[in-house]
Amino acid sequence: MDRSTQKHYFSTELLSWYRRHKRDLPWRRSRNPYYIWVSEIMLQQTRVDTVIPYFNRFIDKFPTVQALAEAPEDEVLKAWEGLGYYSRARNLQSAVREVNERYGGVVPDTKDDVASLKGVGPYTTGAILSIAYNKPEPAVDGNVMRVLSRYFLIEDDIMKPKTRVRMEALAQELIPEGAAGDFNQALMELGALVCTPKSPHCLTCPVLAHCDGRAAGMEETLPVKSKAKPPRPESRAAVLIEGAGRQAGKVLIRQRPQNGLLARMWELPHTALPPGARTGEAGLPTAHAALNAHLAGDGIGLEALAWVMEAEHTFSHIHWNMDVYAARLDASPVFGEAGPLLPSHYRWIGREDMAEHAFPNVFIRILNAYFSGECASS
DNA sequence: AACTCGGGGCG
DNA sequence: CGCCCAGAGTT
Numbered sequence: 001m002d003r004s005t006q007k008h009y010f011s012t013e014l015l016s017w018y019r020r021h022k023r024d025l026p027w028r029r030s031r032n033p034y035y036i037w038v039s040e041i042m043l044q045q046t047r048v049d050t051v052i053p054y055f056n057r058f059i060d061k062f063p064t065v066q067a068l069a070e071a072p073e074d075e076v077l078k079a080w081e082g083l084g085y086y087s088r089a090r091n092l093q094s095a096v097r098e099v100n101e102r103y104g105g106v107v108p109d110t111k112d113d114v115a116s117l118k119g120v121g122p123y124t125t126g127a128i129l130s131i132a133y134n135k136p137e138p139a140v141d142g143n144v145m146r147v148l149s150r151y152f153l154i155e156d157d158i159m160k161p162k163t164r165v166r167m168e169a170l171a172q173e174l175i176p177e178g179a180a181g182d183f184n185q186a187l188m189e190l191g192a193l194v195c196t197p198k199s200p201h202c203l204t205c206p207v208l209a210h211c212d213g214r215a216a217g218m219e220e221t222l223p224v225k226s227k228a229k230p231p232r233p234e235s236r237a238a239v240l241i242e243g244a245g246r247q248a249g250k251v252l253i254r255q256r257p258q259n260g261l262l263a264r265m266w267e268l269p270h271t272a273l274p275p276g277a278r279t280g281e282a283g284l285p286t287a288h289a290a291l292n293a294h295l296a297g298d299g300i301g302l303e304a305l306a307w308v309m310e311a312e313h314t315f316s317h318i319h320w321n322m323d324v325y326a327a328r329l330d331a332s333p334v335f336g337e338a339g340p341l342l343p344s345h346y347r348w349i350g351r352e353d354m355a356e357h358a359f360p361n362v363f364i365r366i367l368n369a370y371f372s373g374e375c376a377s378s
Numbered sequence: 379a380a381c382t383c384g385g386g387g388c389g
Numbered sequence: 390c391g392c393c394c395a396g397a398g399t400t
Contacts, residue, residue: 039395041396042395044395045384045397046385047394047395048395049386049387050386050387083384084385084386085383086383088383088396088397118397119397123396124395124397160379191395192395196393197393198392199389228392229381313384314385315382315383315384316382316385360384361385
C-alpha cells in the first residue's frame, strides 16, 4: 500500500476512534490553558490514574495562574508530595510567576514563548499549543513513539534524541487539518488504552488494518529501546532522634538543600555507609559512628542507637537500602532555653506536624510506622 | 551524549 | 522482581 494512503488512513481512523472513546479526564473538561499546562507537567513520567487526584487537589488549591504565582513554595511542594520529580513543582511555579508578570497571567500561545518556560520541553510545548490552542504542533512522548514505531515499523532506538526529532516530523505530518488537539490526544490515548507496552490489544485497534508492525509480527518487540543503566546501590543509616522534656513524643527532621536530589523536601537525618556495611543489629556500631560523624557539623551527637527497621527506596539512578535506628541526643549541643540549639533547617515534629511538611515516600512510611507504634523502639 | 531527577503499576 | 513509563534540566 502507498505510504501516503497509509498515513491518511491512520489520521482519520484514529481521530474518529478518539472522539468515540476518549476518557473523561478532569483536564479535558475545559480548554483552560493553565489546567492543560498543570496536567501536562504532572503527567510527565506519571500515569493518568496517579495524576487525577493530585490534579484535582492542586487546581482546587491553586485555581489560577495568579493563585499559584502568589502561593508559598512550601504549599506547592506539599501539594506535590508523593508525585516525585519535585523539580517539576519548582519549575512550574517559577514559570507560572513569569507568565503572571510578563504575560499578565495569560499562558502564551506561540512556540518560542511557551518553549522558553521553565520545565516546558519539546513534548509539553507541543501539548500546550495543540491541546489548549489547537495549533498544529507535534507532542511526542514515549507513548507516541511506541505507537508510531509499530504502525510504521520504525526500528530506530527511541532512547536516542535523533529518533524523537524524526518522530516529531512524522507526527506533525499526520495532524488532520484543524484537529491538532484531538489528534495528539488520540495518539496518546491509543498508546495508553490499546497500543500498550506489553501485550497490545491489536484486535480492538482502530488502525490495525494498515499497521506494518503488527503485519510483521513485531508489535511485541517494537519500539527498539536501548537499556537504561541499573540504579547504583547505596547503603544508608537513618535515625529517629527522639525528643525529651518538652520535645517528648517528637522526632527530629531536617530540610534538604535547595538543589539536587529531593530538593527542599523534609527527611530524617541519614548518611551513607561504607559499601557492603553490615545491616540491622550487626551494623549498629558502624551506623553509630557514621551518623555521629555526619551530624557533628550540625552540633548534634547521639547516645546509643537501637535498631528499628529497614526501608528501601528506588530512584531511577540510585537504590537506597536504609537501616533505621532510634537514638536520643547526647549533651554535646549548646543548650538554649528551648532545648538544644539546632541549625534552622532542623525541626522537632509530632505525627500531626507531618501535614505541614513535604516528605519523600520512604520517610512517610518510616514515620507512619514509628508514630503508630508498629516498630520497636526505646 | 550522558547523567540527574520519584514513584507506582503490572505481568 | 524486572520493566514500563503522558520528560526536562544540567553538564
